[in-house]
Amino acid sequence: MSLPHAILTALLERPSSGLELTRRFDMSIGYFWSATHQQIYRELGRLETQGHIRALPAEQPARGQKKAYEVLPAGRAELARWTAEAQDPKPLRDTLLLRLRAAAVVGTAGIEDDLRRHLTLHERQLAEYREIEARDFGPDRDTAQDRLRHLILRAGIDLETFWTGWLTHALEEFGRLPDASRPRGE
Amino acid sequence: MSLPHAILTALLERPSSGLELTRRFDMSIGYFWSATHQQIYRELGRLETQGHIRALPAEQPARGQKKAYEVLPAGRAELARWTAEAQDPKPLRDTLLLRLRAAAVVGTAGIEDDLRRHLTLHERQLAEYREIEARDFGPDRDTAQDRLRHLILRAGIDLETFWTGWLTHALEEFGRLPDASRPRGE
DNA sequence: CTCCATTGTGCAACTAGTTGCACAATGGAG
DNA sequence: CTCCATTGTGCAACTAGTTGCACAATGGAG
Numbered sequence: 001m002s003l004p005h006a007i008l009t010a011l012l013e014r015p016s017s018g019l020e021l022t023r024r025f026d027m028s029i030g031y032f033w034s035a036t037h038q039q040i041y042r043e044l045g046r047l048e049t050q051g052h053i054r055a056l057p058a059e060q061p062a063r064g065q066k067k068a069y070e071v072l073p074a075g076r077a078e079l080a081r082w083t084a085e086a087q088d089p090k091p092l093r094d095t096l097l098l099r100l101r102a103a104a105v106v107g108t109a110g111i112e113d114d115l116r117r118h119l120t121l122h123e124r125q126l127a128e129y130r131e132i133e134a135r136d137f138g139p140d141r142d143t144a145q146d147r148l149r150h151l152i153l154r155a156g157i158d159l160e161t162f163w164t165g166w167l168t169h170a171l172e173e174f175g176r177l178p179d180a181s182r183p184r185g186e
Numbered sequence: 187m188s189l190p191h192a193i194l195t196a197l198l199e200r201p202s203s204g205l206e207l208t209r210r211f212d213m214s215i216g217y218f219w220s221a222t223h224q225q226i227y228r229e230l231g232r233l234e235t236q237g238h239i240r241a242l243p244a245e246q247p248a249r250g251q252k253k254a255y256e257v258l259p260a261g262r263a264e265l266a267r268w269t270a271e272a273q274d275p276k277p278l279r280d281t282l283l284l285r286l287r288a289a290a291v292v293g294t295a296g297i298e299d300d301l302r303r304h305l306t307l308h309e310r311q312l313a314e315y316r317e318i319e320a321r322d323f324g325p326d327r328d329t330a331q332d333r334l335r336h337l338i339l340r341a342g343i344d345l346e347t348f349w350t351g352w353l354t355h356a357l358e359e360f361g362r363l364p365d366a367s368r369p370r371g372e
Numbered sequence: 373c374t375c376c377a378t379t380g381t382g383c384a385a386c387t388a389g390t391t392g393c394a395c396a397a398t399g400g401a402g
Numbered sequence: 403c404t405c406c407a408t409t410g411t412g413c414a415a416c417t418a419g420t421t422g423c424a425c426a427a428t429g430g431a432g
Contacts, residue, residue: 002281003418009288019380033284034277039419041382066380076292083288084296087281089304091220092345095188095273097338098219102195102269104334106262110270118275144363148290151359152283155352159278162348166341173337177330189388205410225389227412252410 001082003043004052006033008071008079011053015070018044031129031156044069052078100170112174119167126160129153187268189229190238192219194257194265197239201256204230217315217342230255238264286356298360305353312346315339 010021010029021044022037024030035043047053052075056068071079096118103111137150196207196215207230208223210216221229233239238261242254257265282304289297323336 001418002279002284005288006284009284009291012291017380018382022380029284029287030277032278032280032287034279036420037380038382038421041380045382079288080292080295083285083292084300086300086303087285089282089307091216092218092342093188093220094218094341096275097341098188098192098195098215099269099273100334100338101215101218102191102265104331105195105198106266106269108330108334109266114270114272117272121275144294145290147359147363148286148294151356152286154355155280155283156278158348158352162344166344169340170337173333177333187388203410204412208410222390223410224391224412227410231412 002033003035003039004047005079005082006035007040007043007047008052008075011069011071012076012079015056015068017066017068019066020068032152047075050074108174108177112171115167115171115174119164119171122160122163122167126157126164129157129160133157188219189221189225190233191265191268192221193226193229193233194238194261197255197257198262198265201242201254203252203254205252206254218338233261236260294360294363298357301353301357301360305350305357308346308349308353312343312350315343315346319343 006025006029007021010016010024016024018037018041021040022035025033025035025040044053048055048069051072053069053071056070096115099111099114133150133153137146137153192211192215193207196202196210202210204223204227207226208221211219211221211226230239234241234255237258239255239257242256282301285297285300319336319339323332323339
């Protein structure tokens with residue numbers, strides 16, 4: 001039940017059409033809540049019938065025509081309610097760790113390359129976050145809003161730092177695993 | 187498509203019944219791939235019809251009766267195939283970060299308590315992982331299997347370290363936010 | 373003018389995960 | 403013996419997310 005709230009947040013930051021939202025999800029909100037354009041359109045429909053958002057008046061809102069939405073007071077209230085609500089952290093589900101555990105049983109053949117690939121991806125993401133930080137968060141931008149957003153970006157940076165560090169360590173370990181002792185059969 | 191592979195891994199480590207699997211998911215595999223007992227039973231059924239596992243011979247495998255499964259060669263092969271396969275890291279979806287972003291727009295009221303609660307939960311999890319590390323990974327246990335499992339546990343420890351560190355930092359920031367400047371209205 | 377790539381919106385079917393139950397076997401308390 | 407908590411297995415309905423398309427409008431290339 002988080003996608004509607006992600007959309008409400010994005011629309012409060014700036015009223016947008018479905019496609020604009022999709023782009024913004026790809027660039028910024030999507031760093032911690034990804035969504036496809038199909039999900040977004042579906043949810044926009046729901047939010048509209050619930051009276052949480054409304055289409056901005058426009059001429060001819062037909063298919064293939066930009067239709068921008070803005071948040072109504074009810075939507076803002078719902079977002080505030082949801083934000084303040086206590087929520088448990090959802091348990092981790094990570095395929096890579098699972099695969100490593102499987103590799104401990106069926107053998108590590110093949111997985112090393114993919115670890116390396118993941119490392120590259122995470123390094124790239126980290127670099128991107130660092131650029132954003134350098135660009136958007138100078139010491140001058142220091143309102144409460146800026147600080148909160150910086151905090152969120154920091155989480156992204158720290159997470160990617162964790163992954164790159166851990167993957168580097170993992171690859172070192174793999175290098176040290178004596179070939180003969182690599183798990184394989186029963 | 188990871189749950190079946192999580193189950194195959196667990197069953198290779200030790201043949202088990204549905205309930206035993208459920209318990210093991212709560213304790214160990216579940217740290218990075220959680221699943222409910224309903225999911226597990228459903229998947230056991232599928233894996234059995236696919237010929238990846240089979241029920242260990244037992245008298246009277248009726249309802250309410252323990253039924254243990256073991257992995258067949260086809261299942262092991264499938265797990266090895268899946269493990270070696272390249273897979274993209276799935277994009278992050280984190281509610282807490284999303285809520286923080288929402289808070290930057292609708293106000294931070296209420297969220298601070300929950301950050302504190304999350305901090306406690308993550309500290310607890312971290313302590314648990316550290317205990318496991320101290321108990322199960324002495325310098326003596328040093329086969330390739332041990333090293334891989336230790337690596338996985340390390341990921342858990344580092345992740346929880348990230349969260350506790352970041353949450354602590356976030357709460358400090360919140361303390362510094364001048365009440366007056368906390369975002370609220372439009 | 374015509375075609376075709378691009379932009380924009382959306383439906384339908386599917387897969388994965390969650391929630392809420394149902395019900396059988398077992399063993400100990402009374 | 404009877405009841406009831408516990409252990410164990412499972413179905414059904416639902417929610418959330420993914421995949422694969424369809425189709426309308428627009429504008430520039432030819």
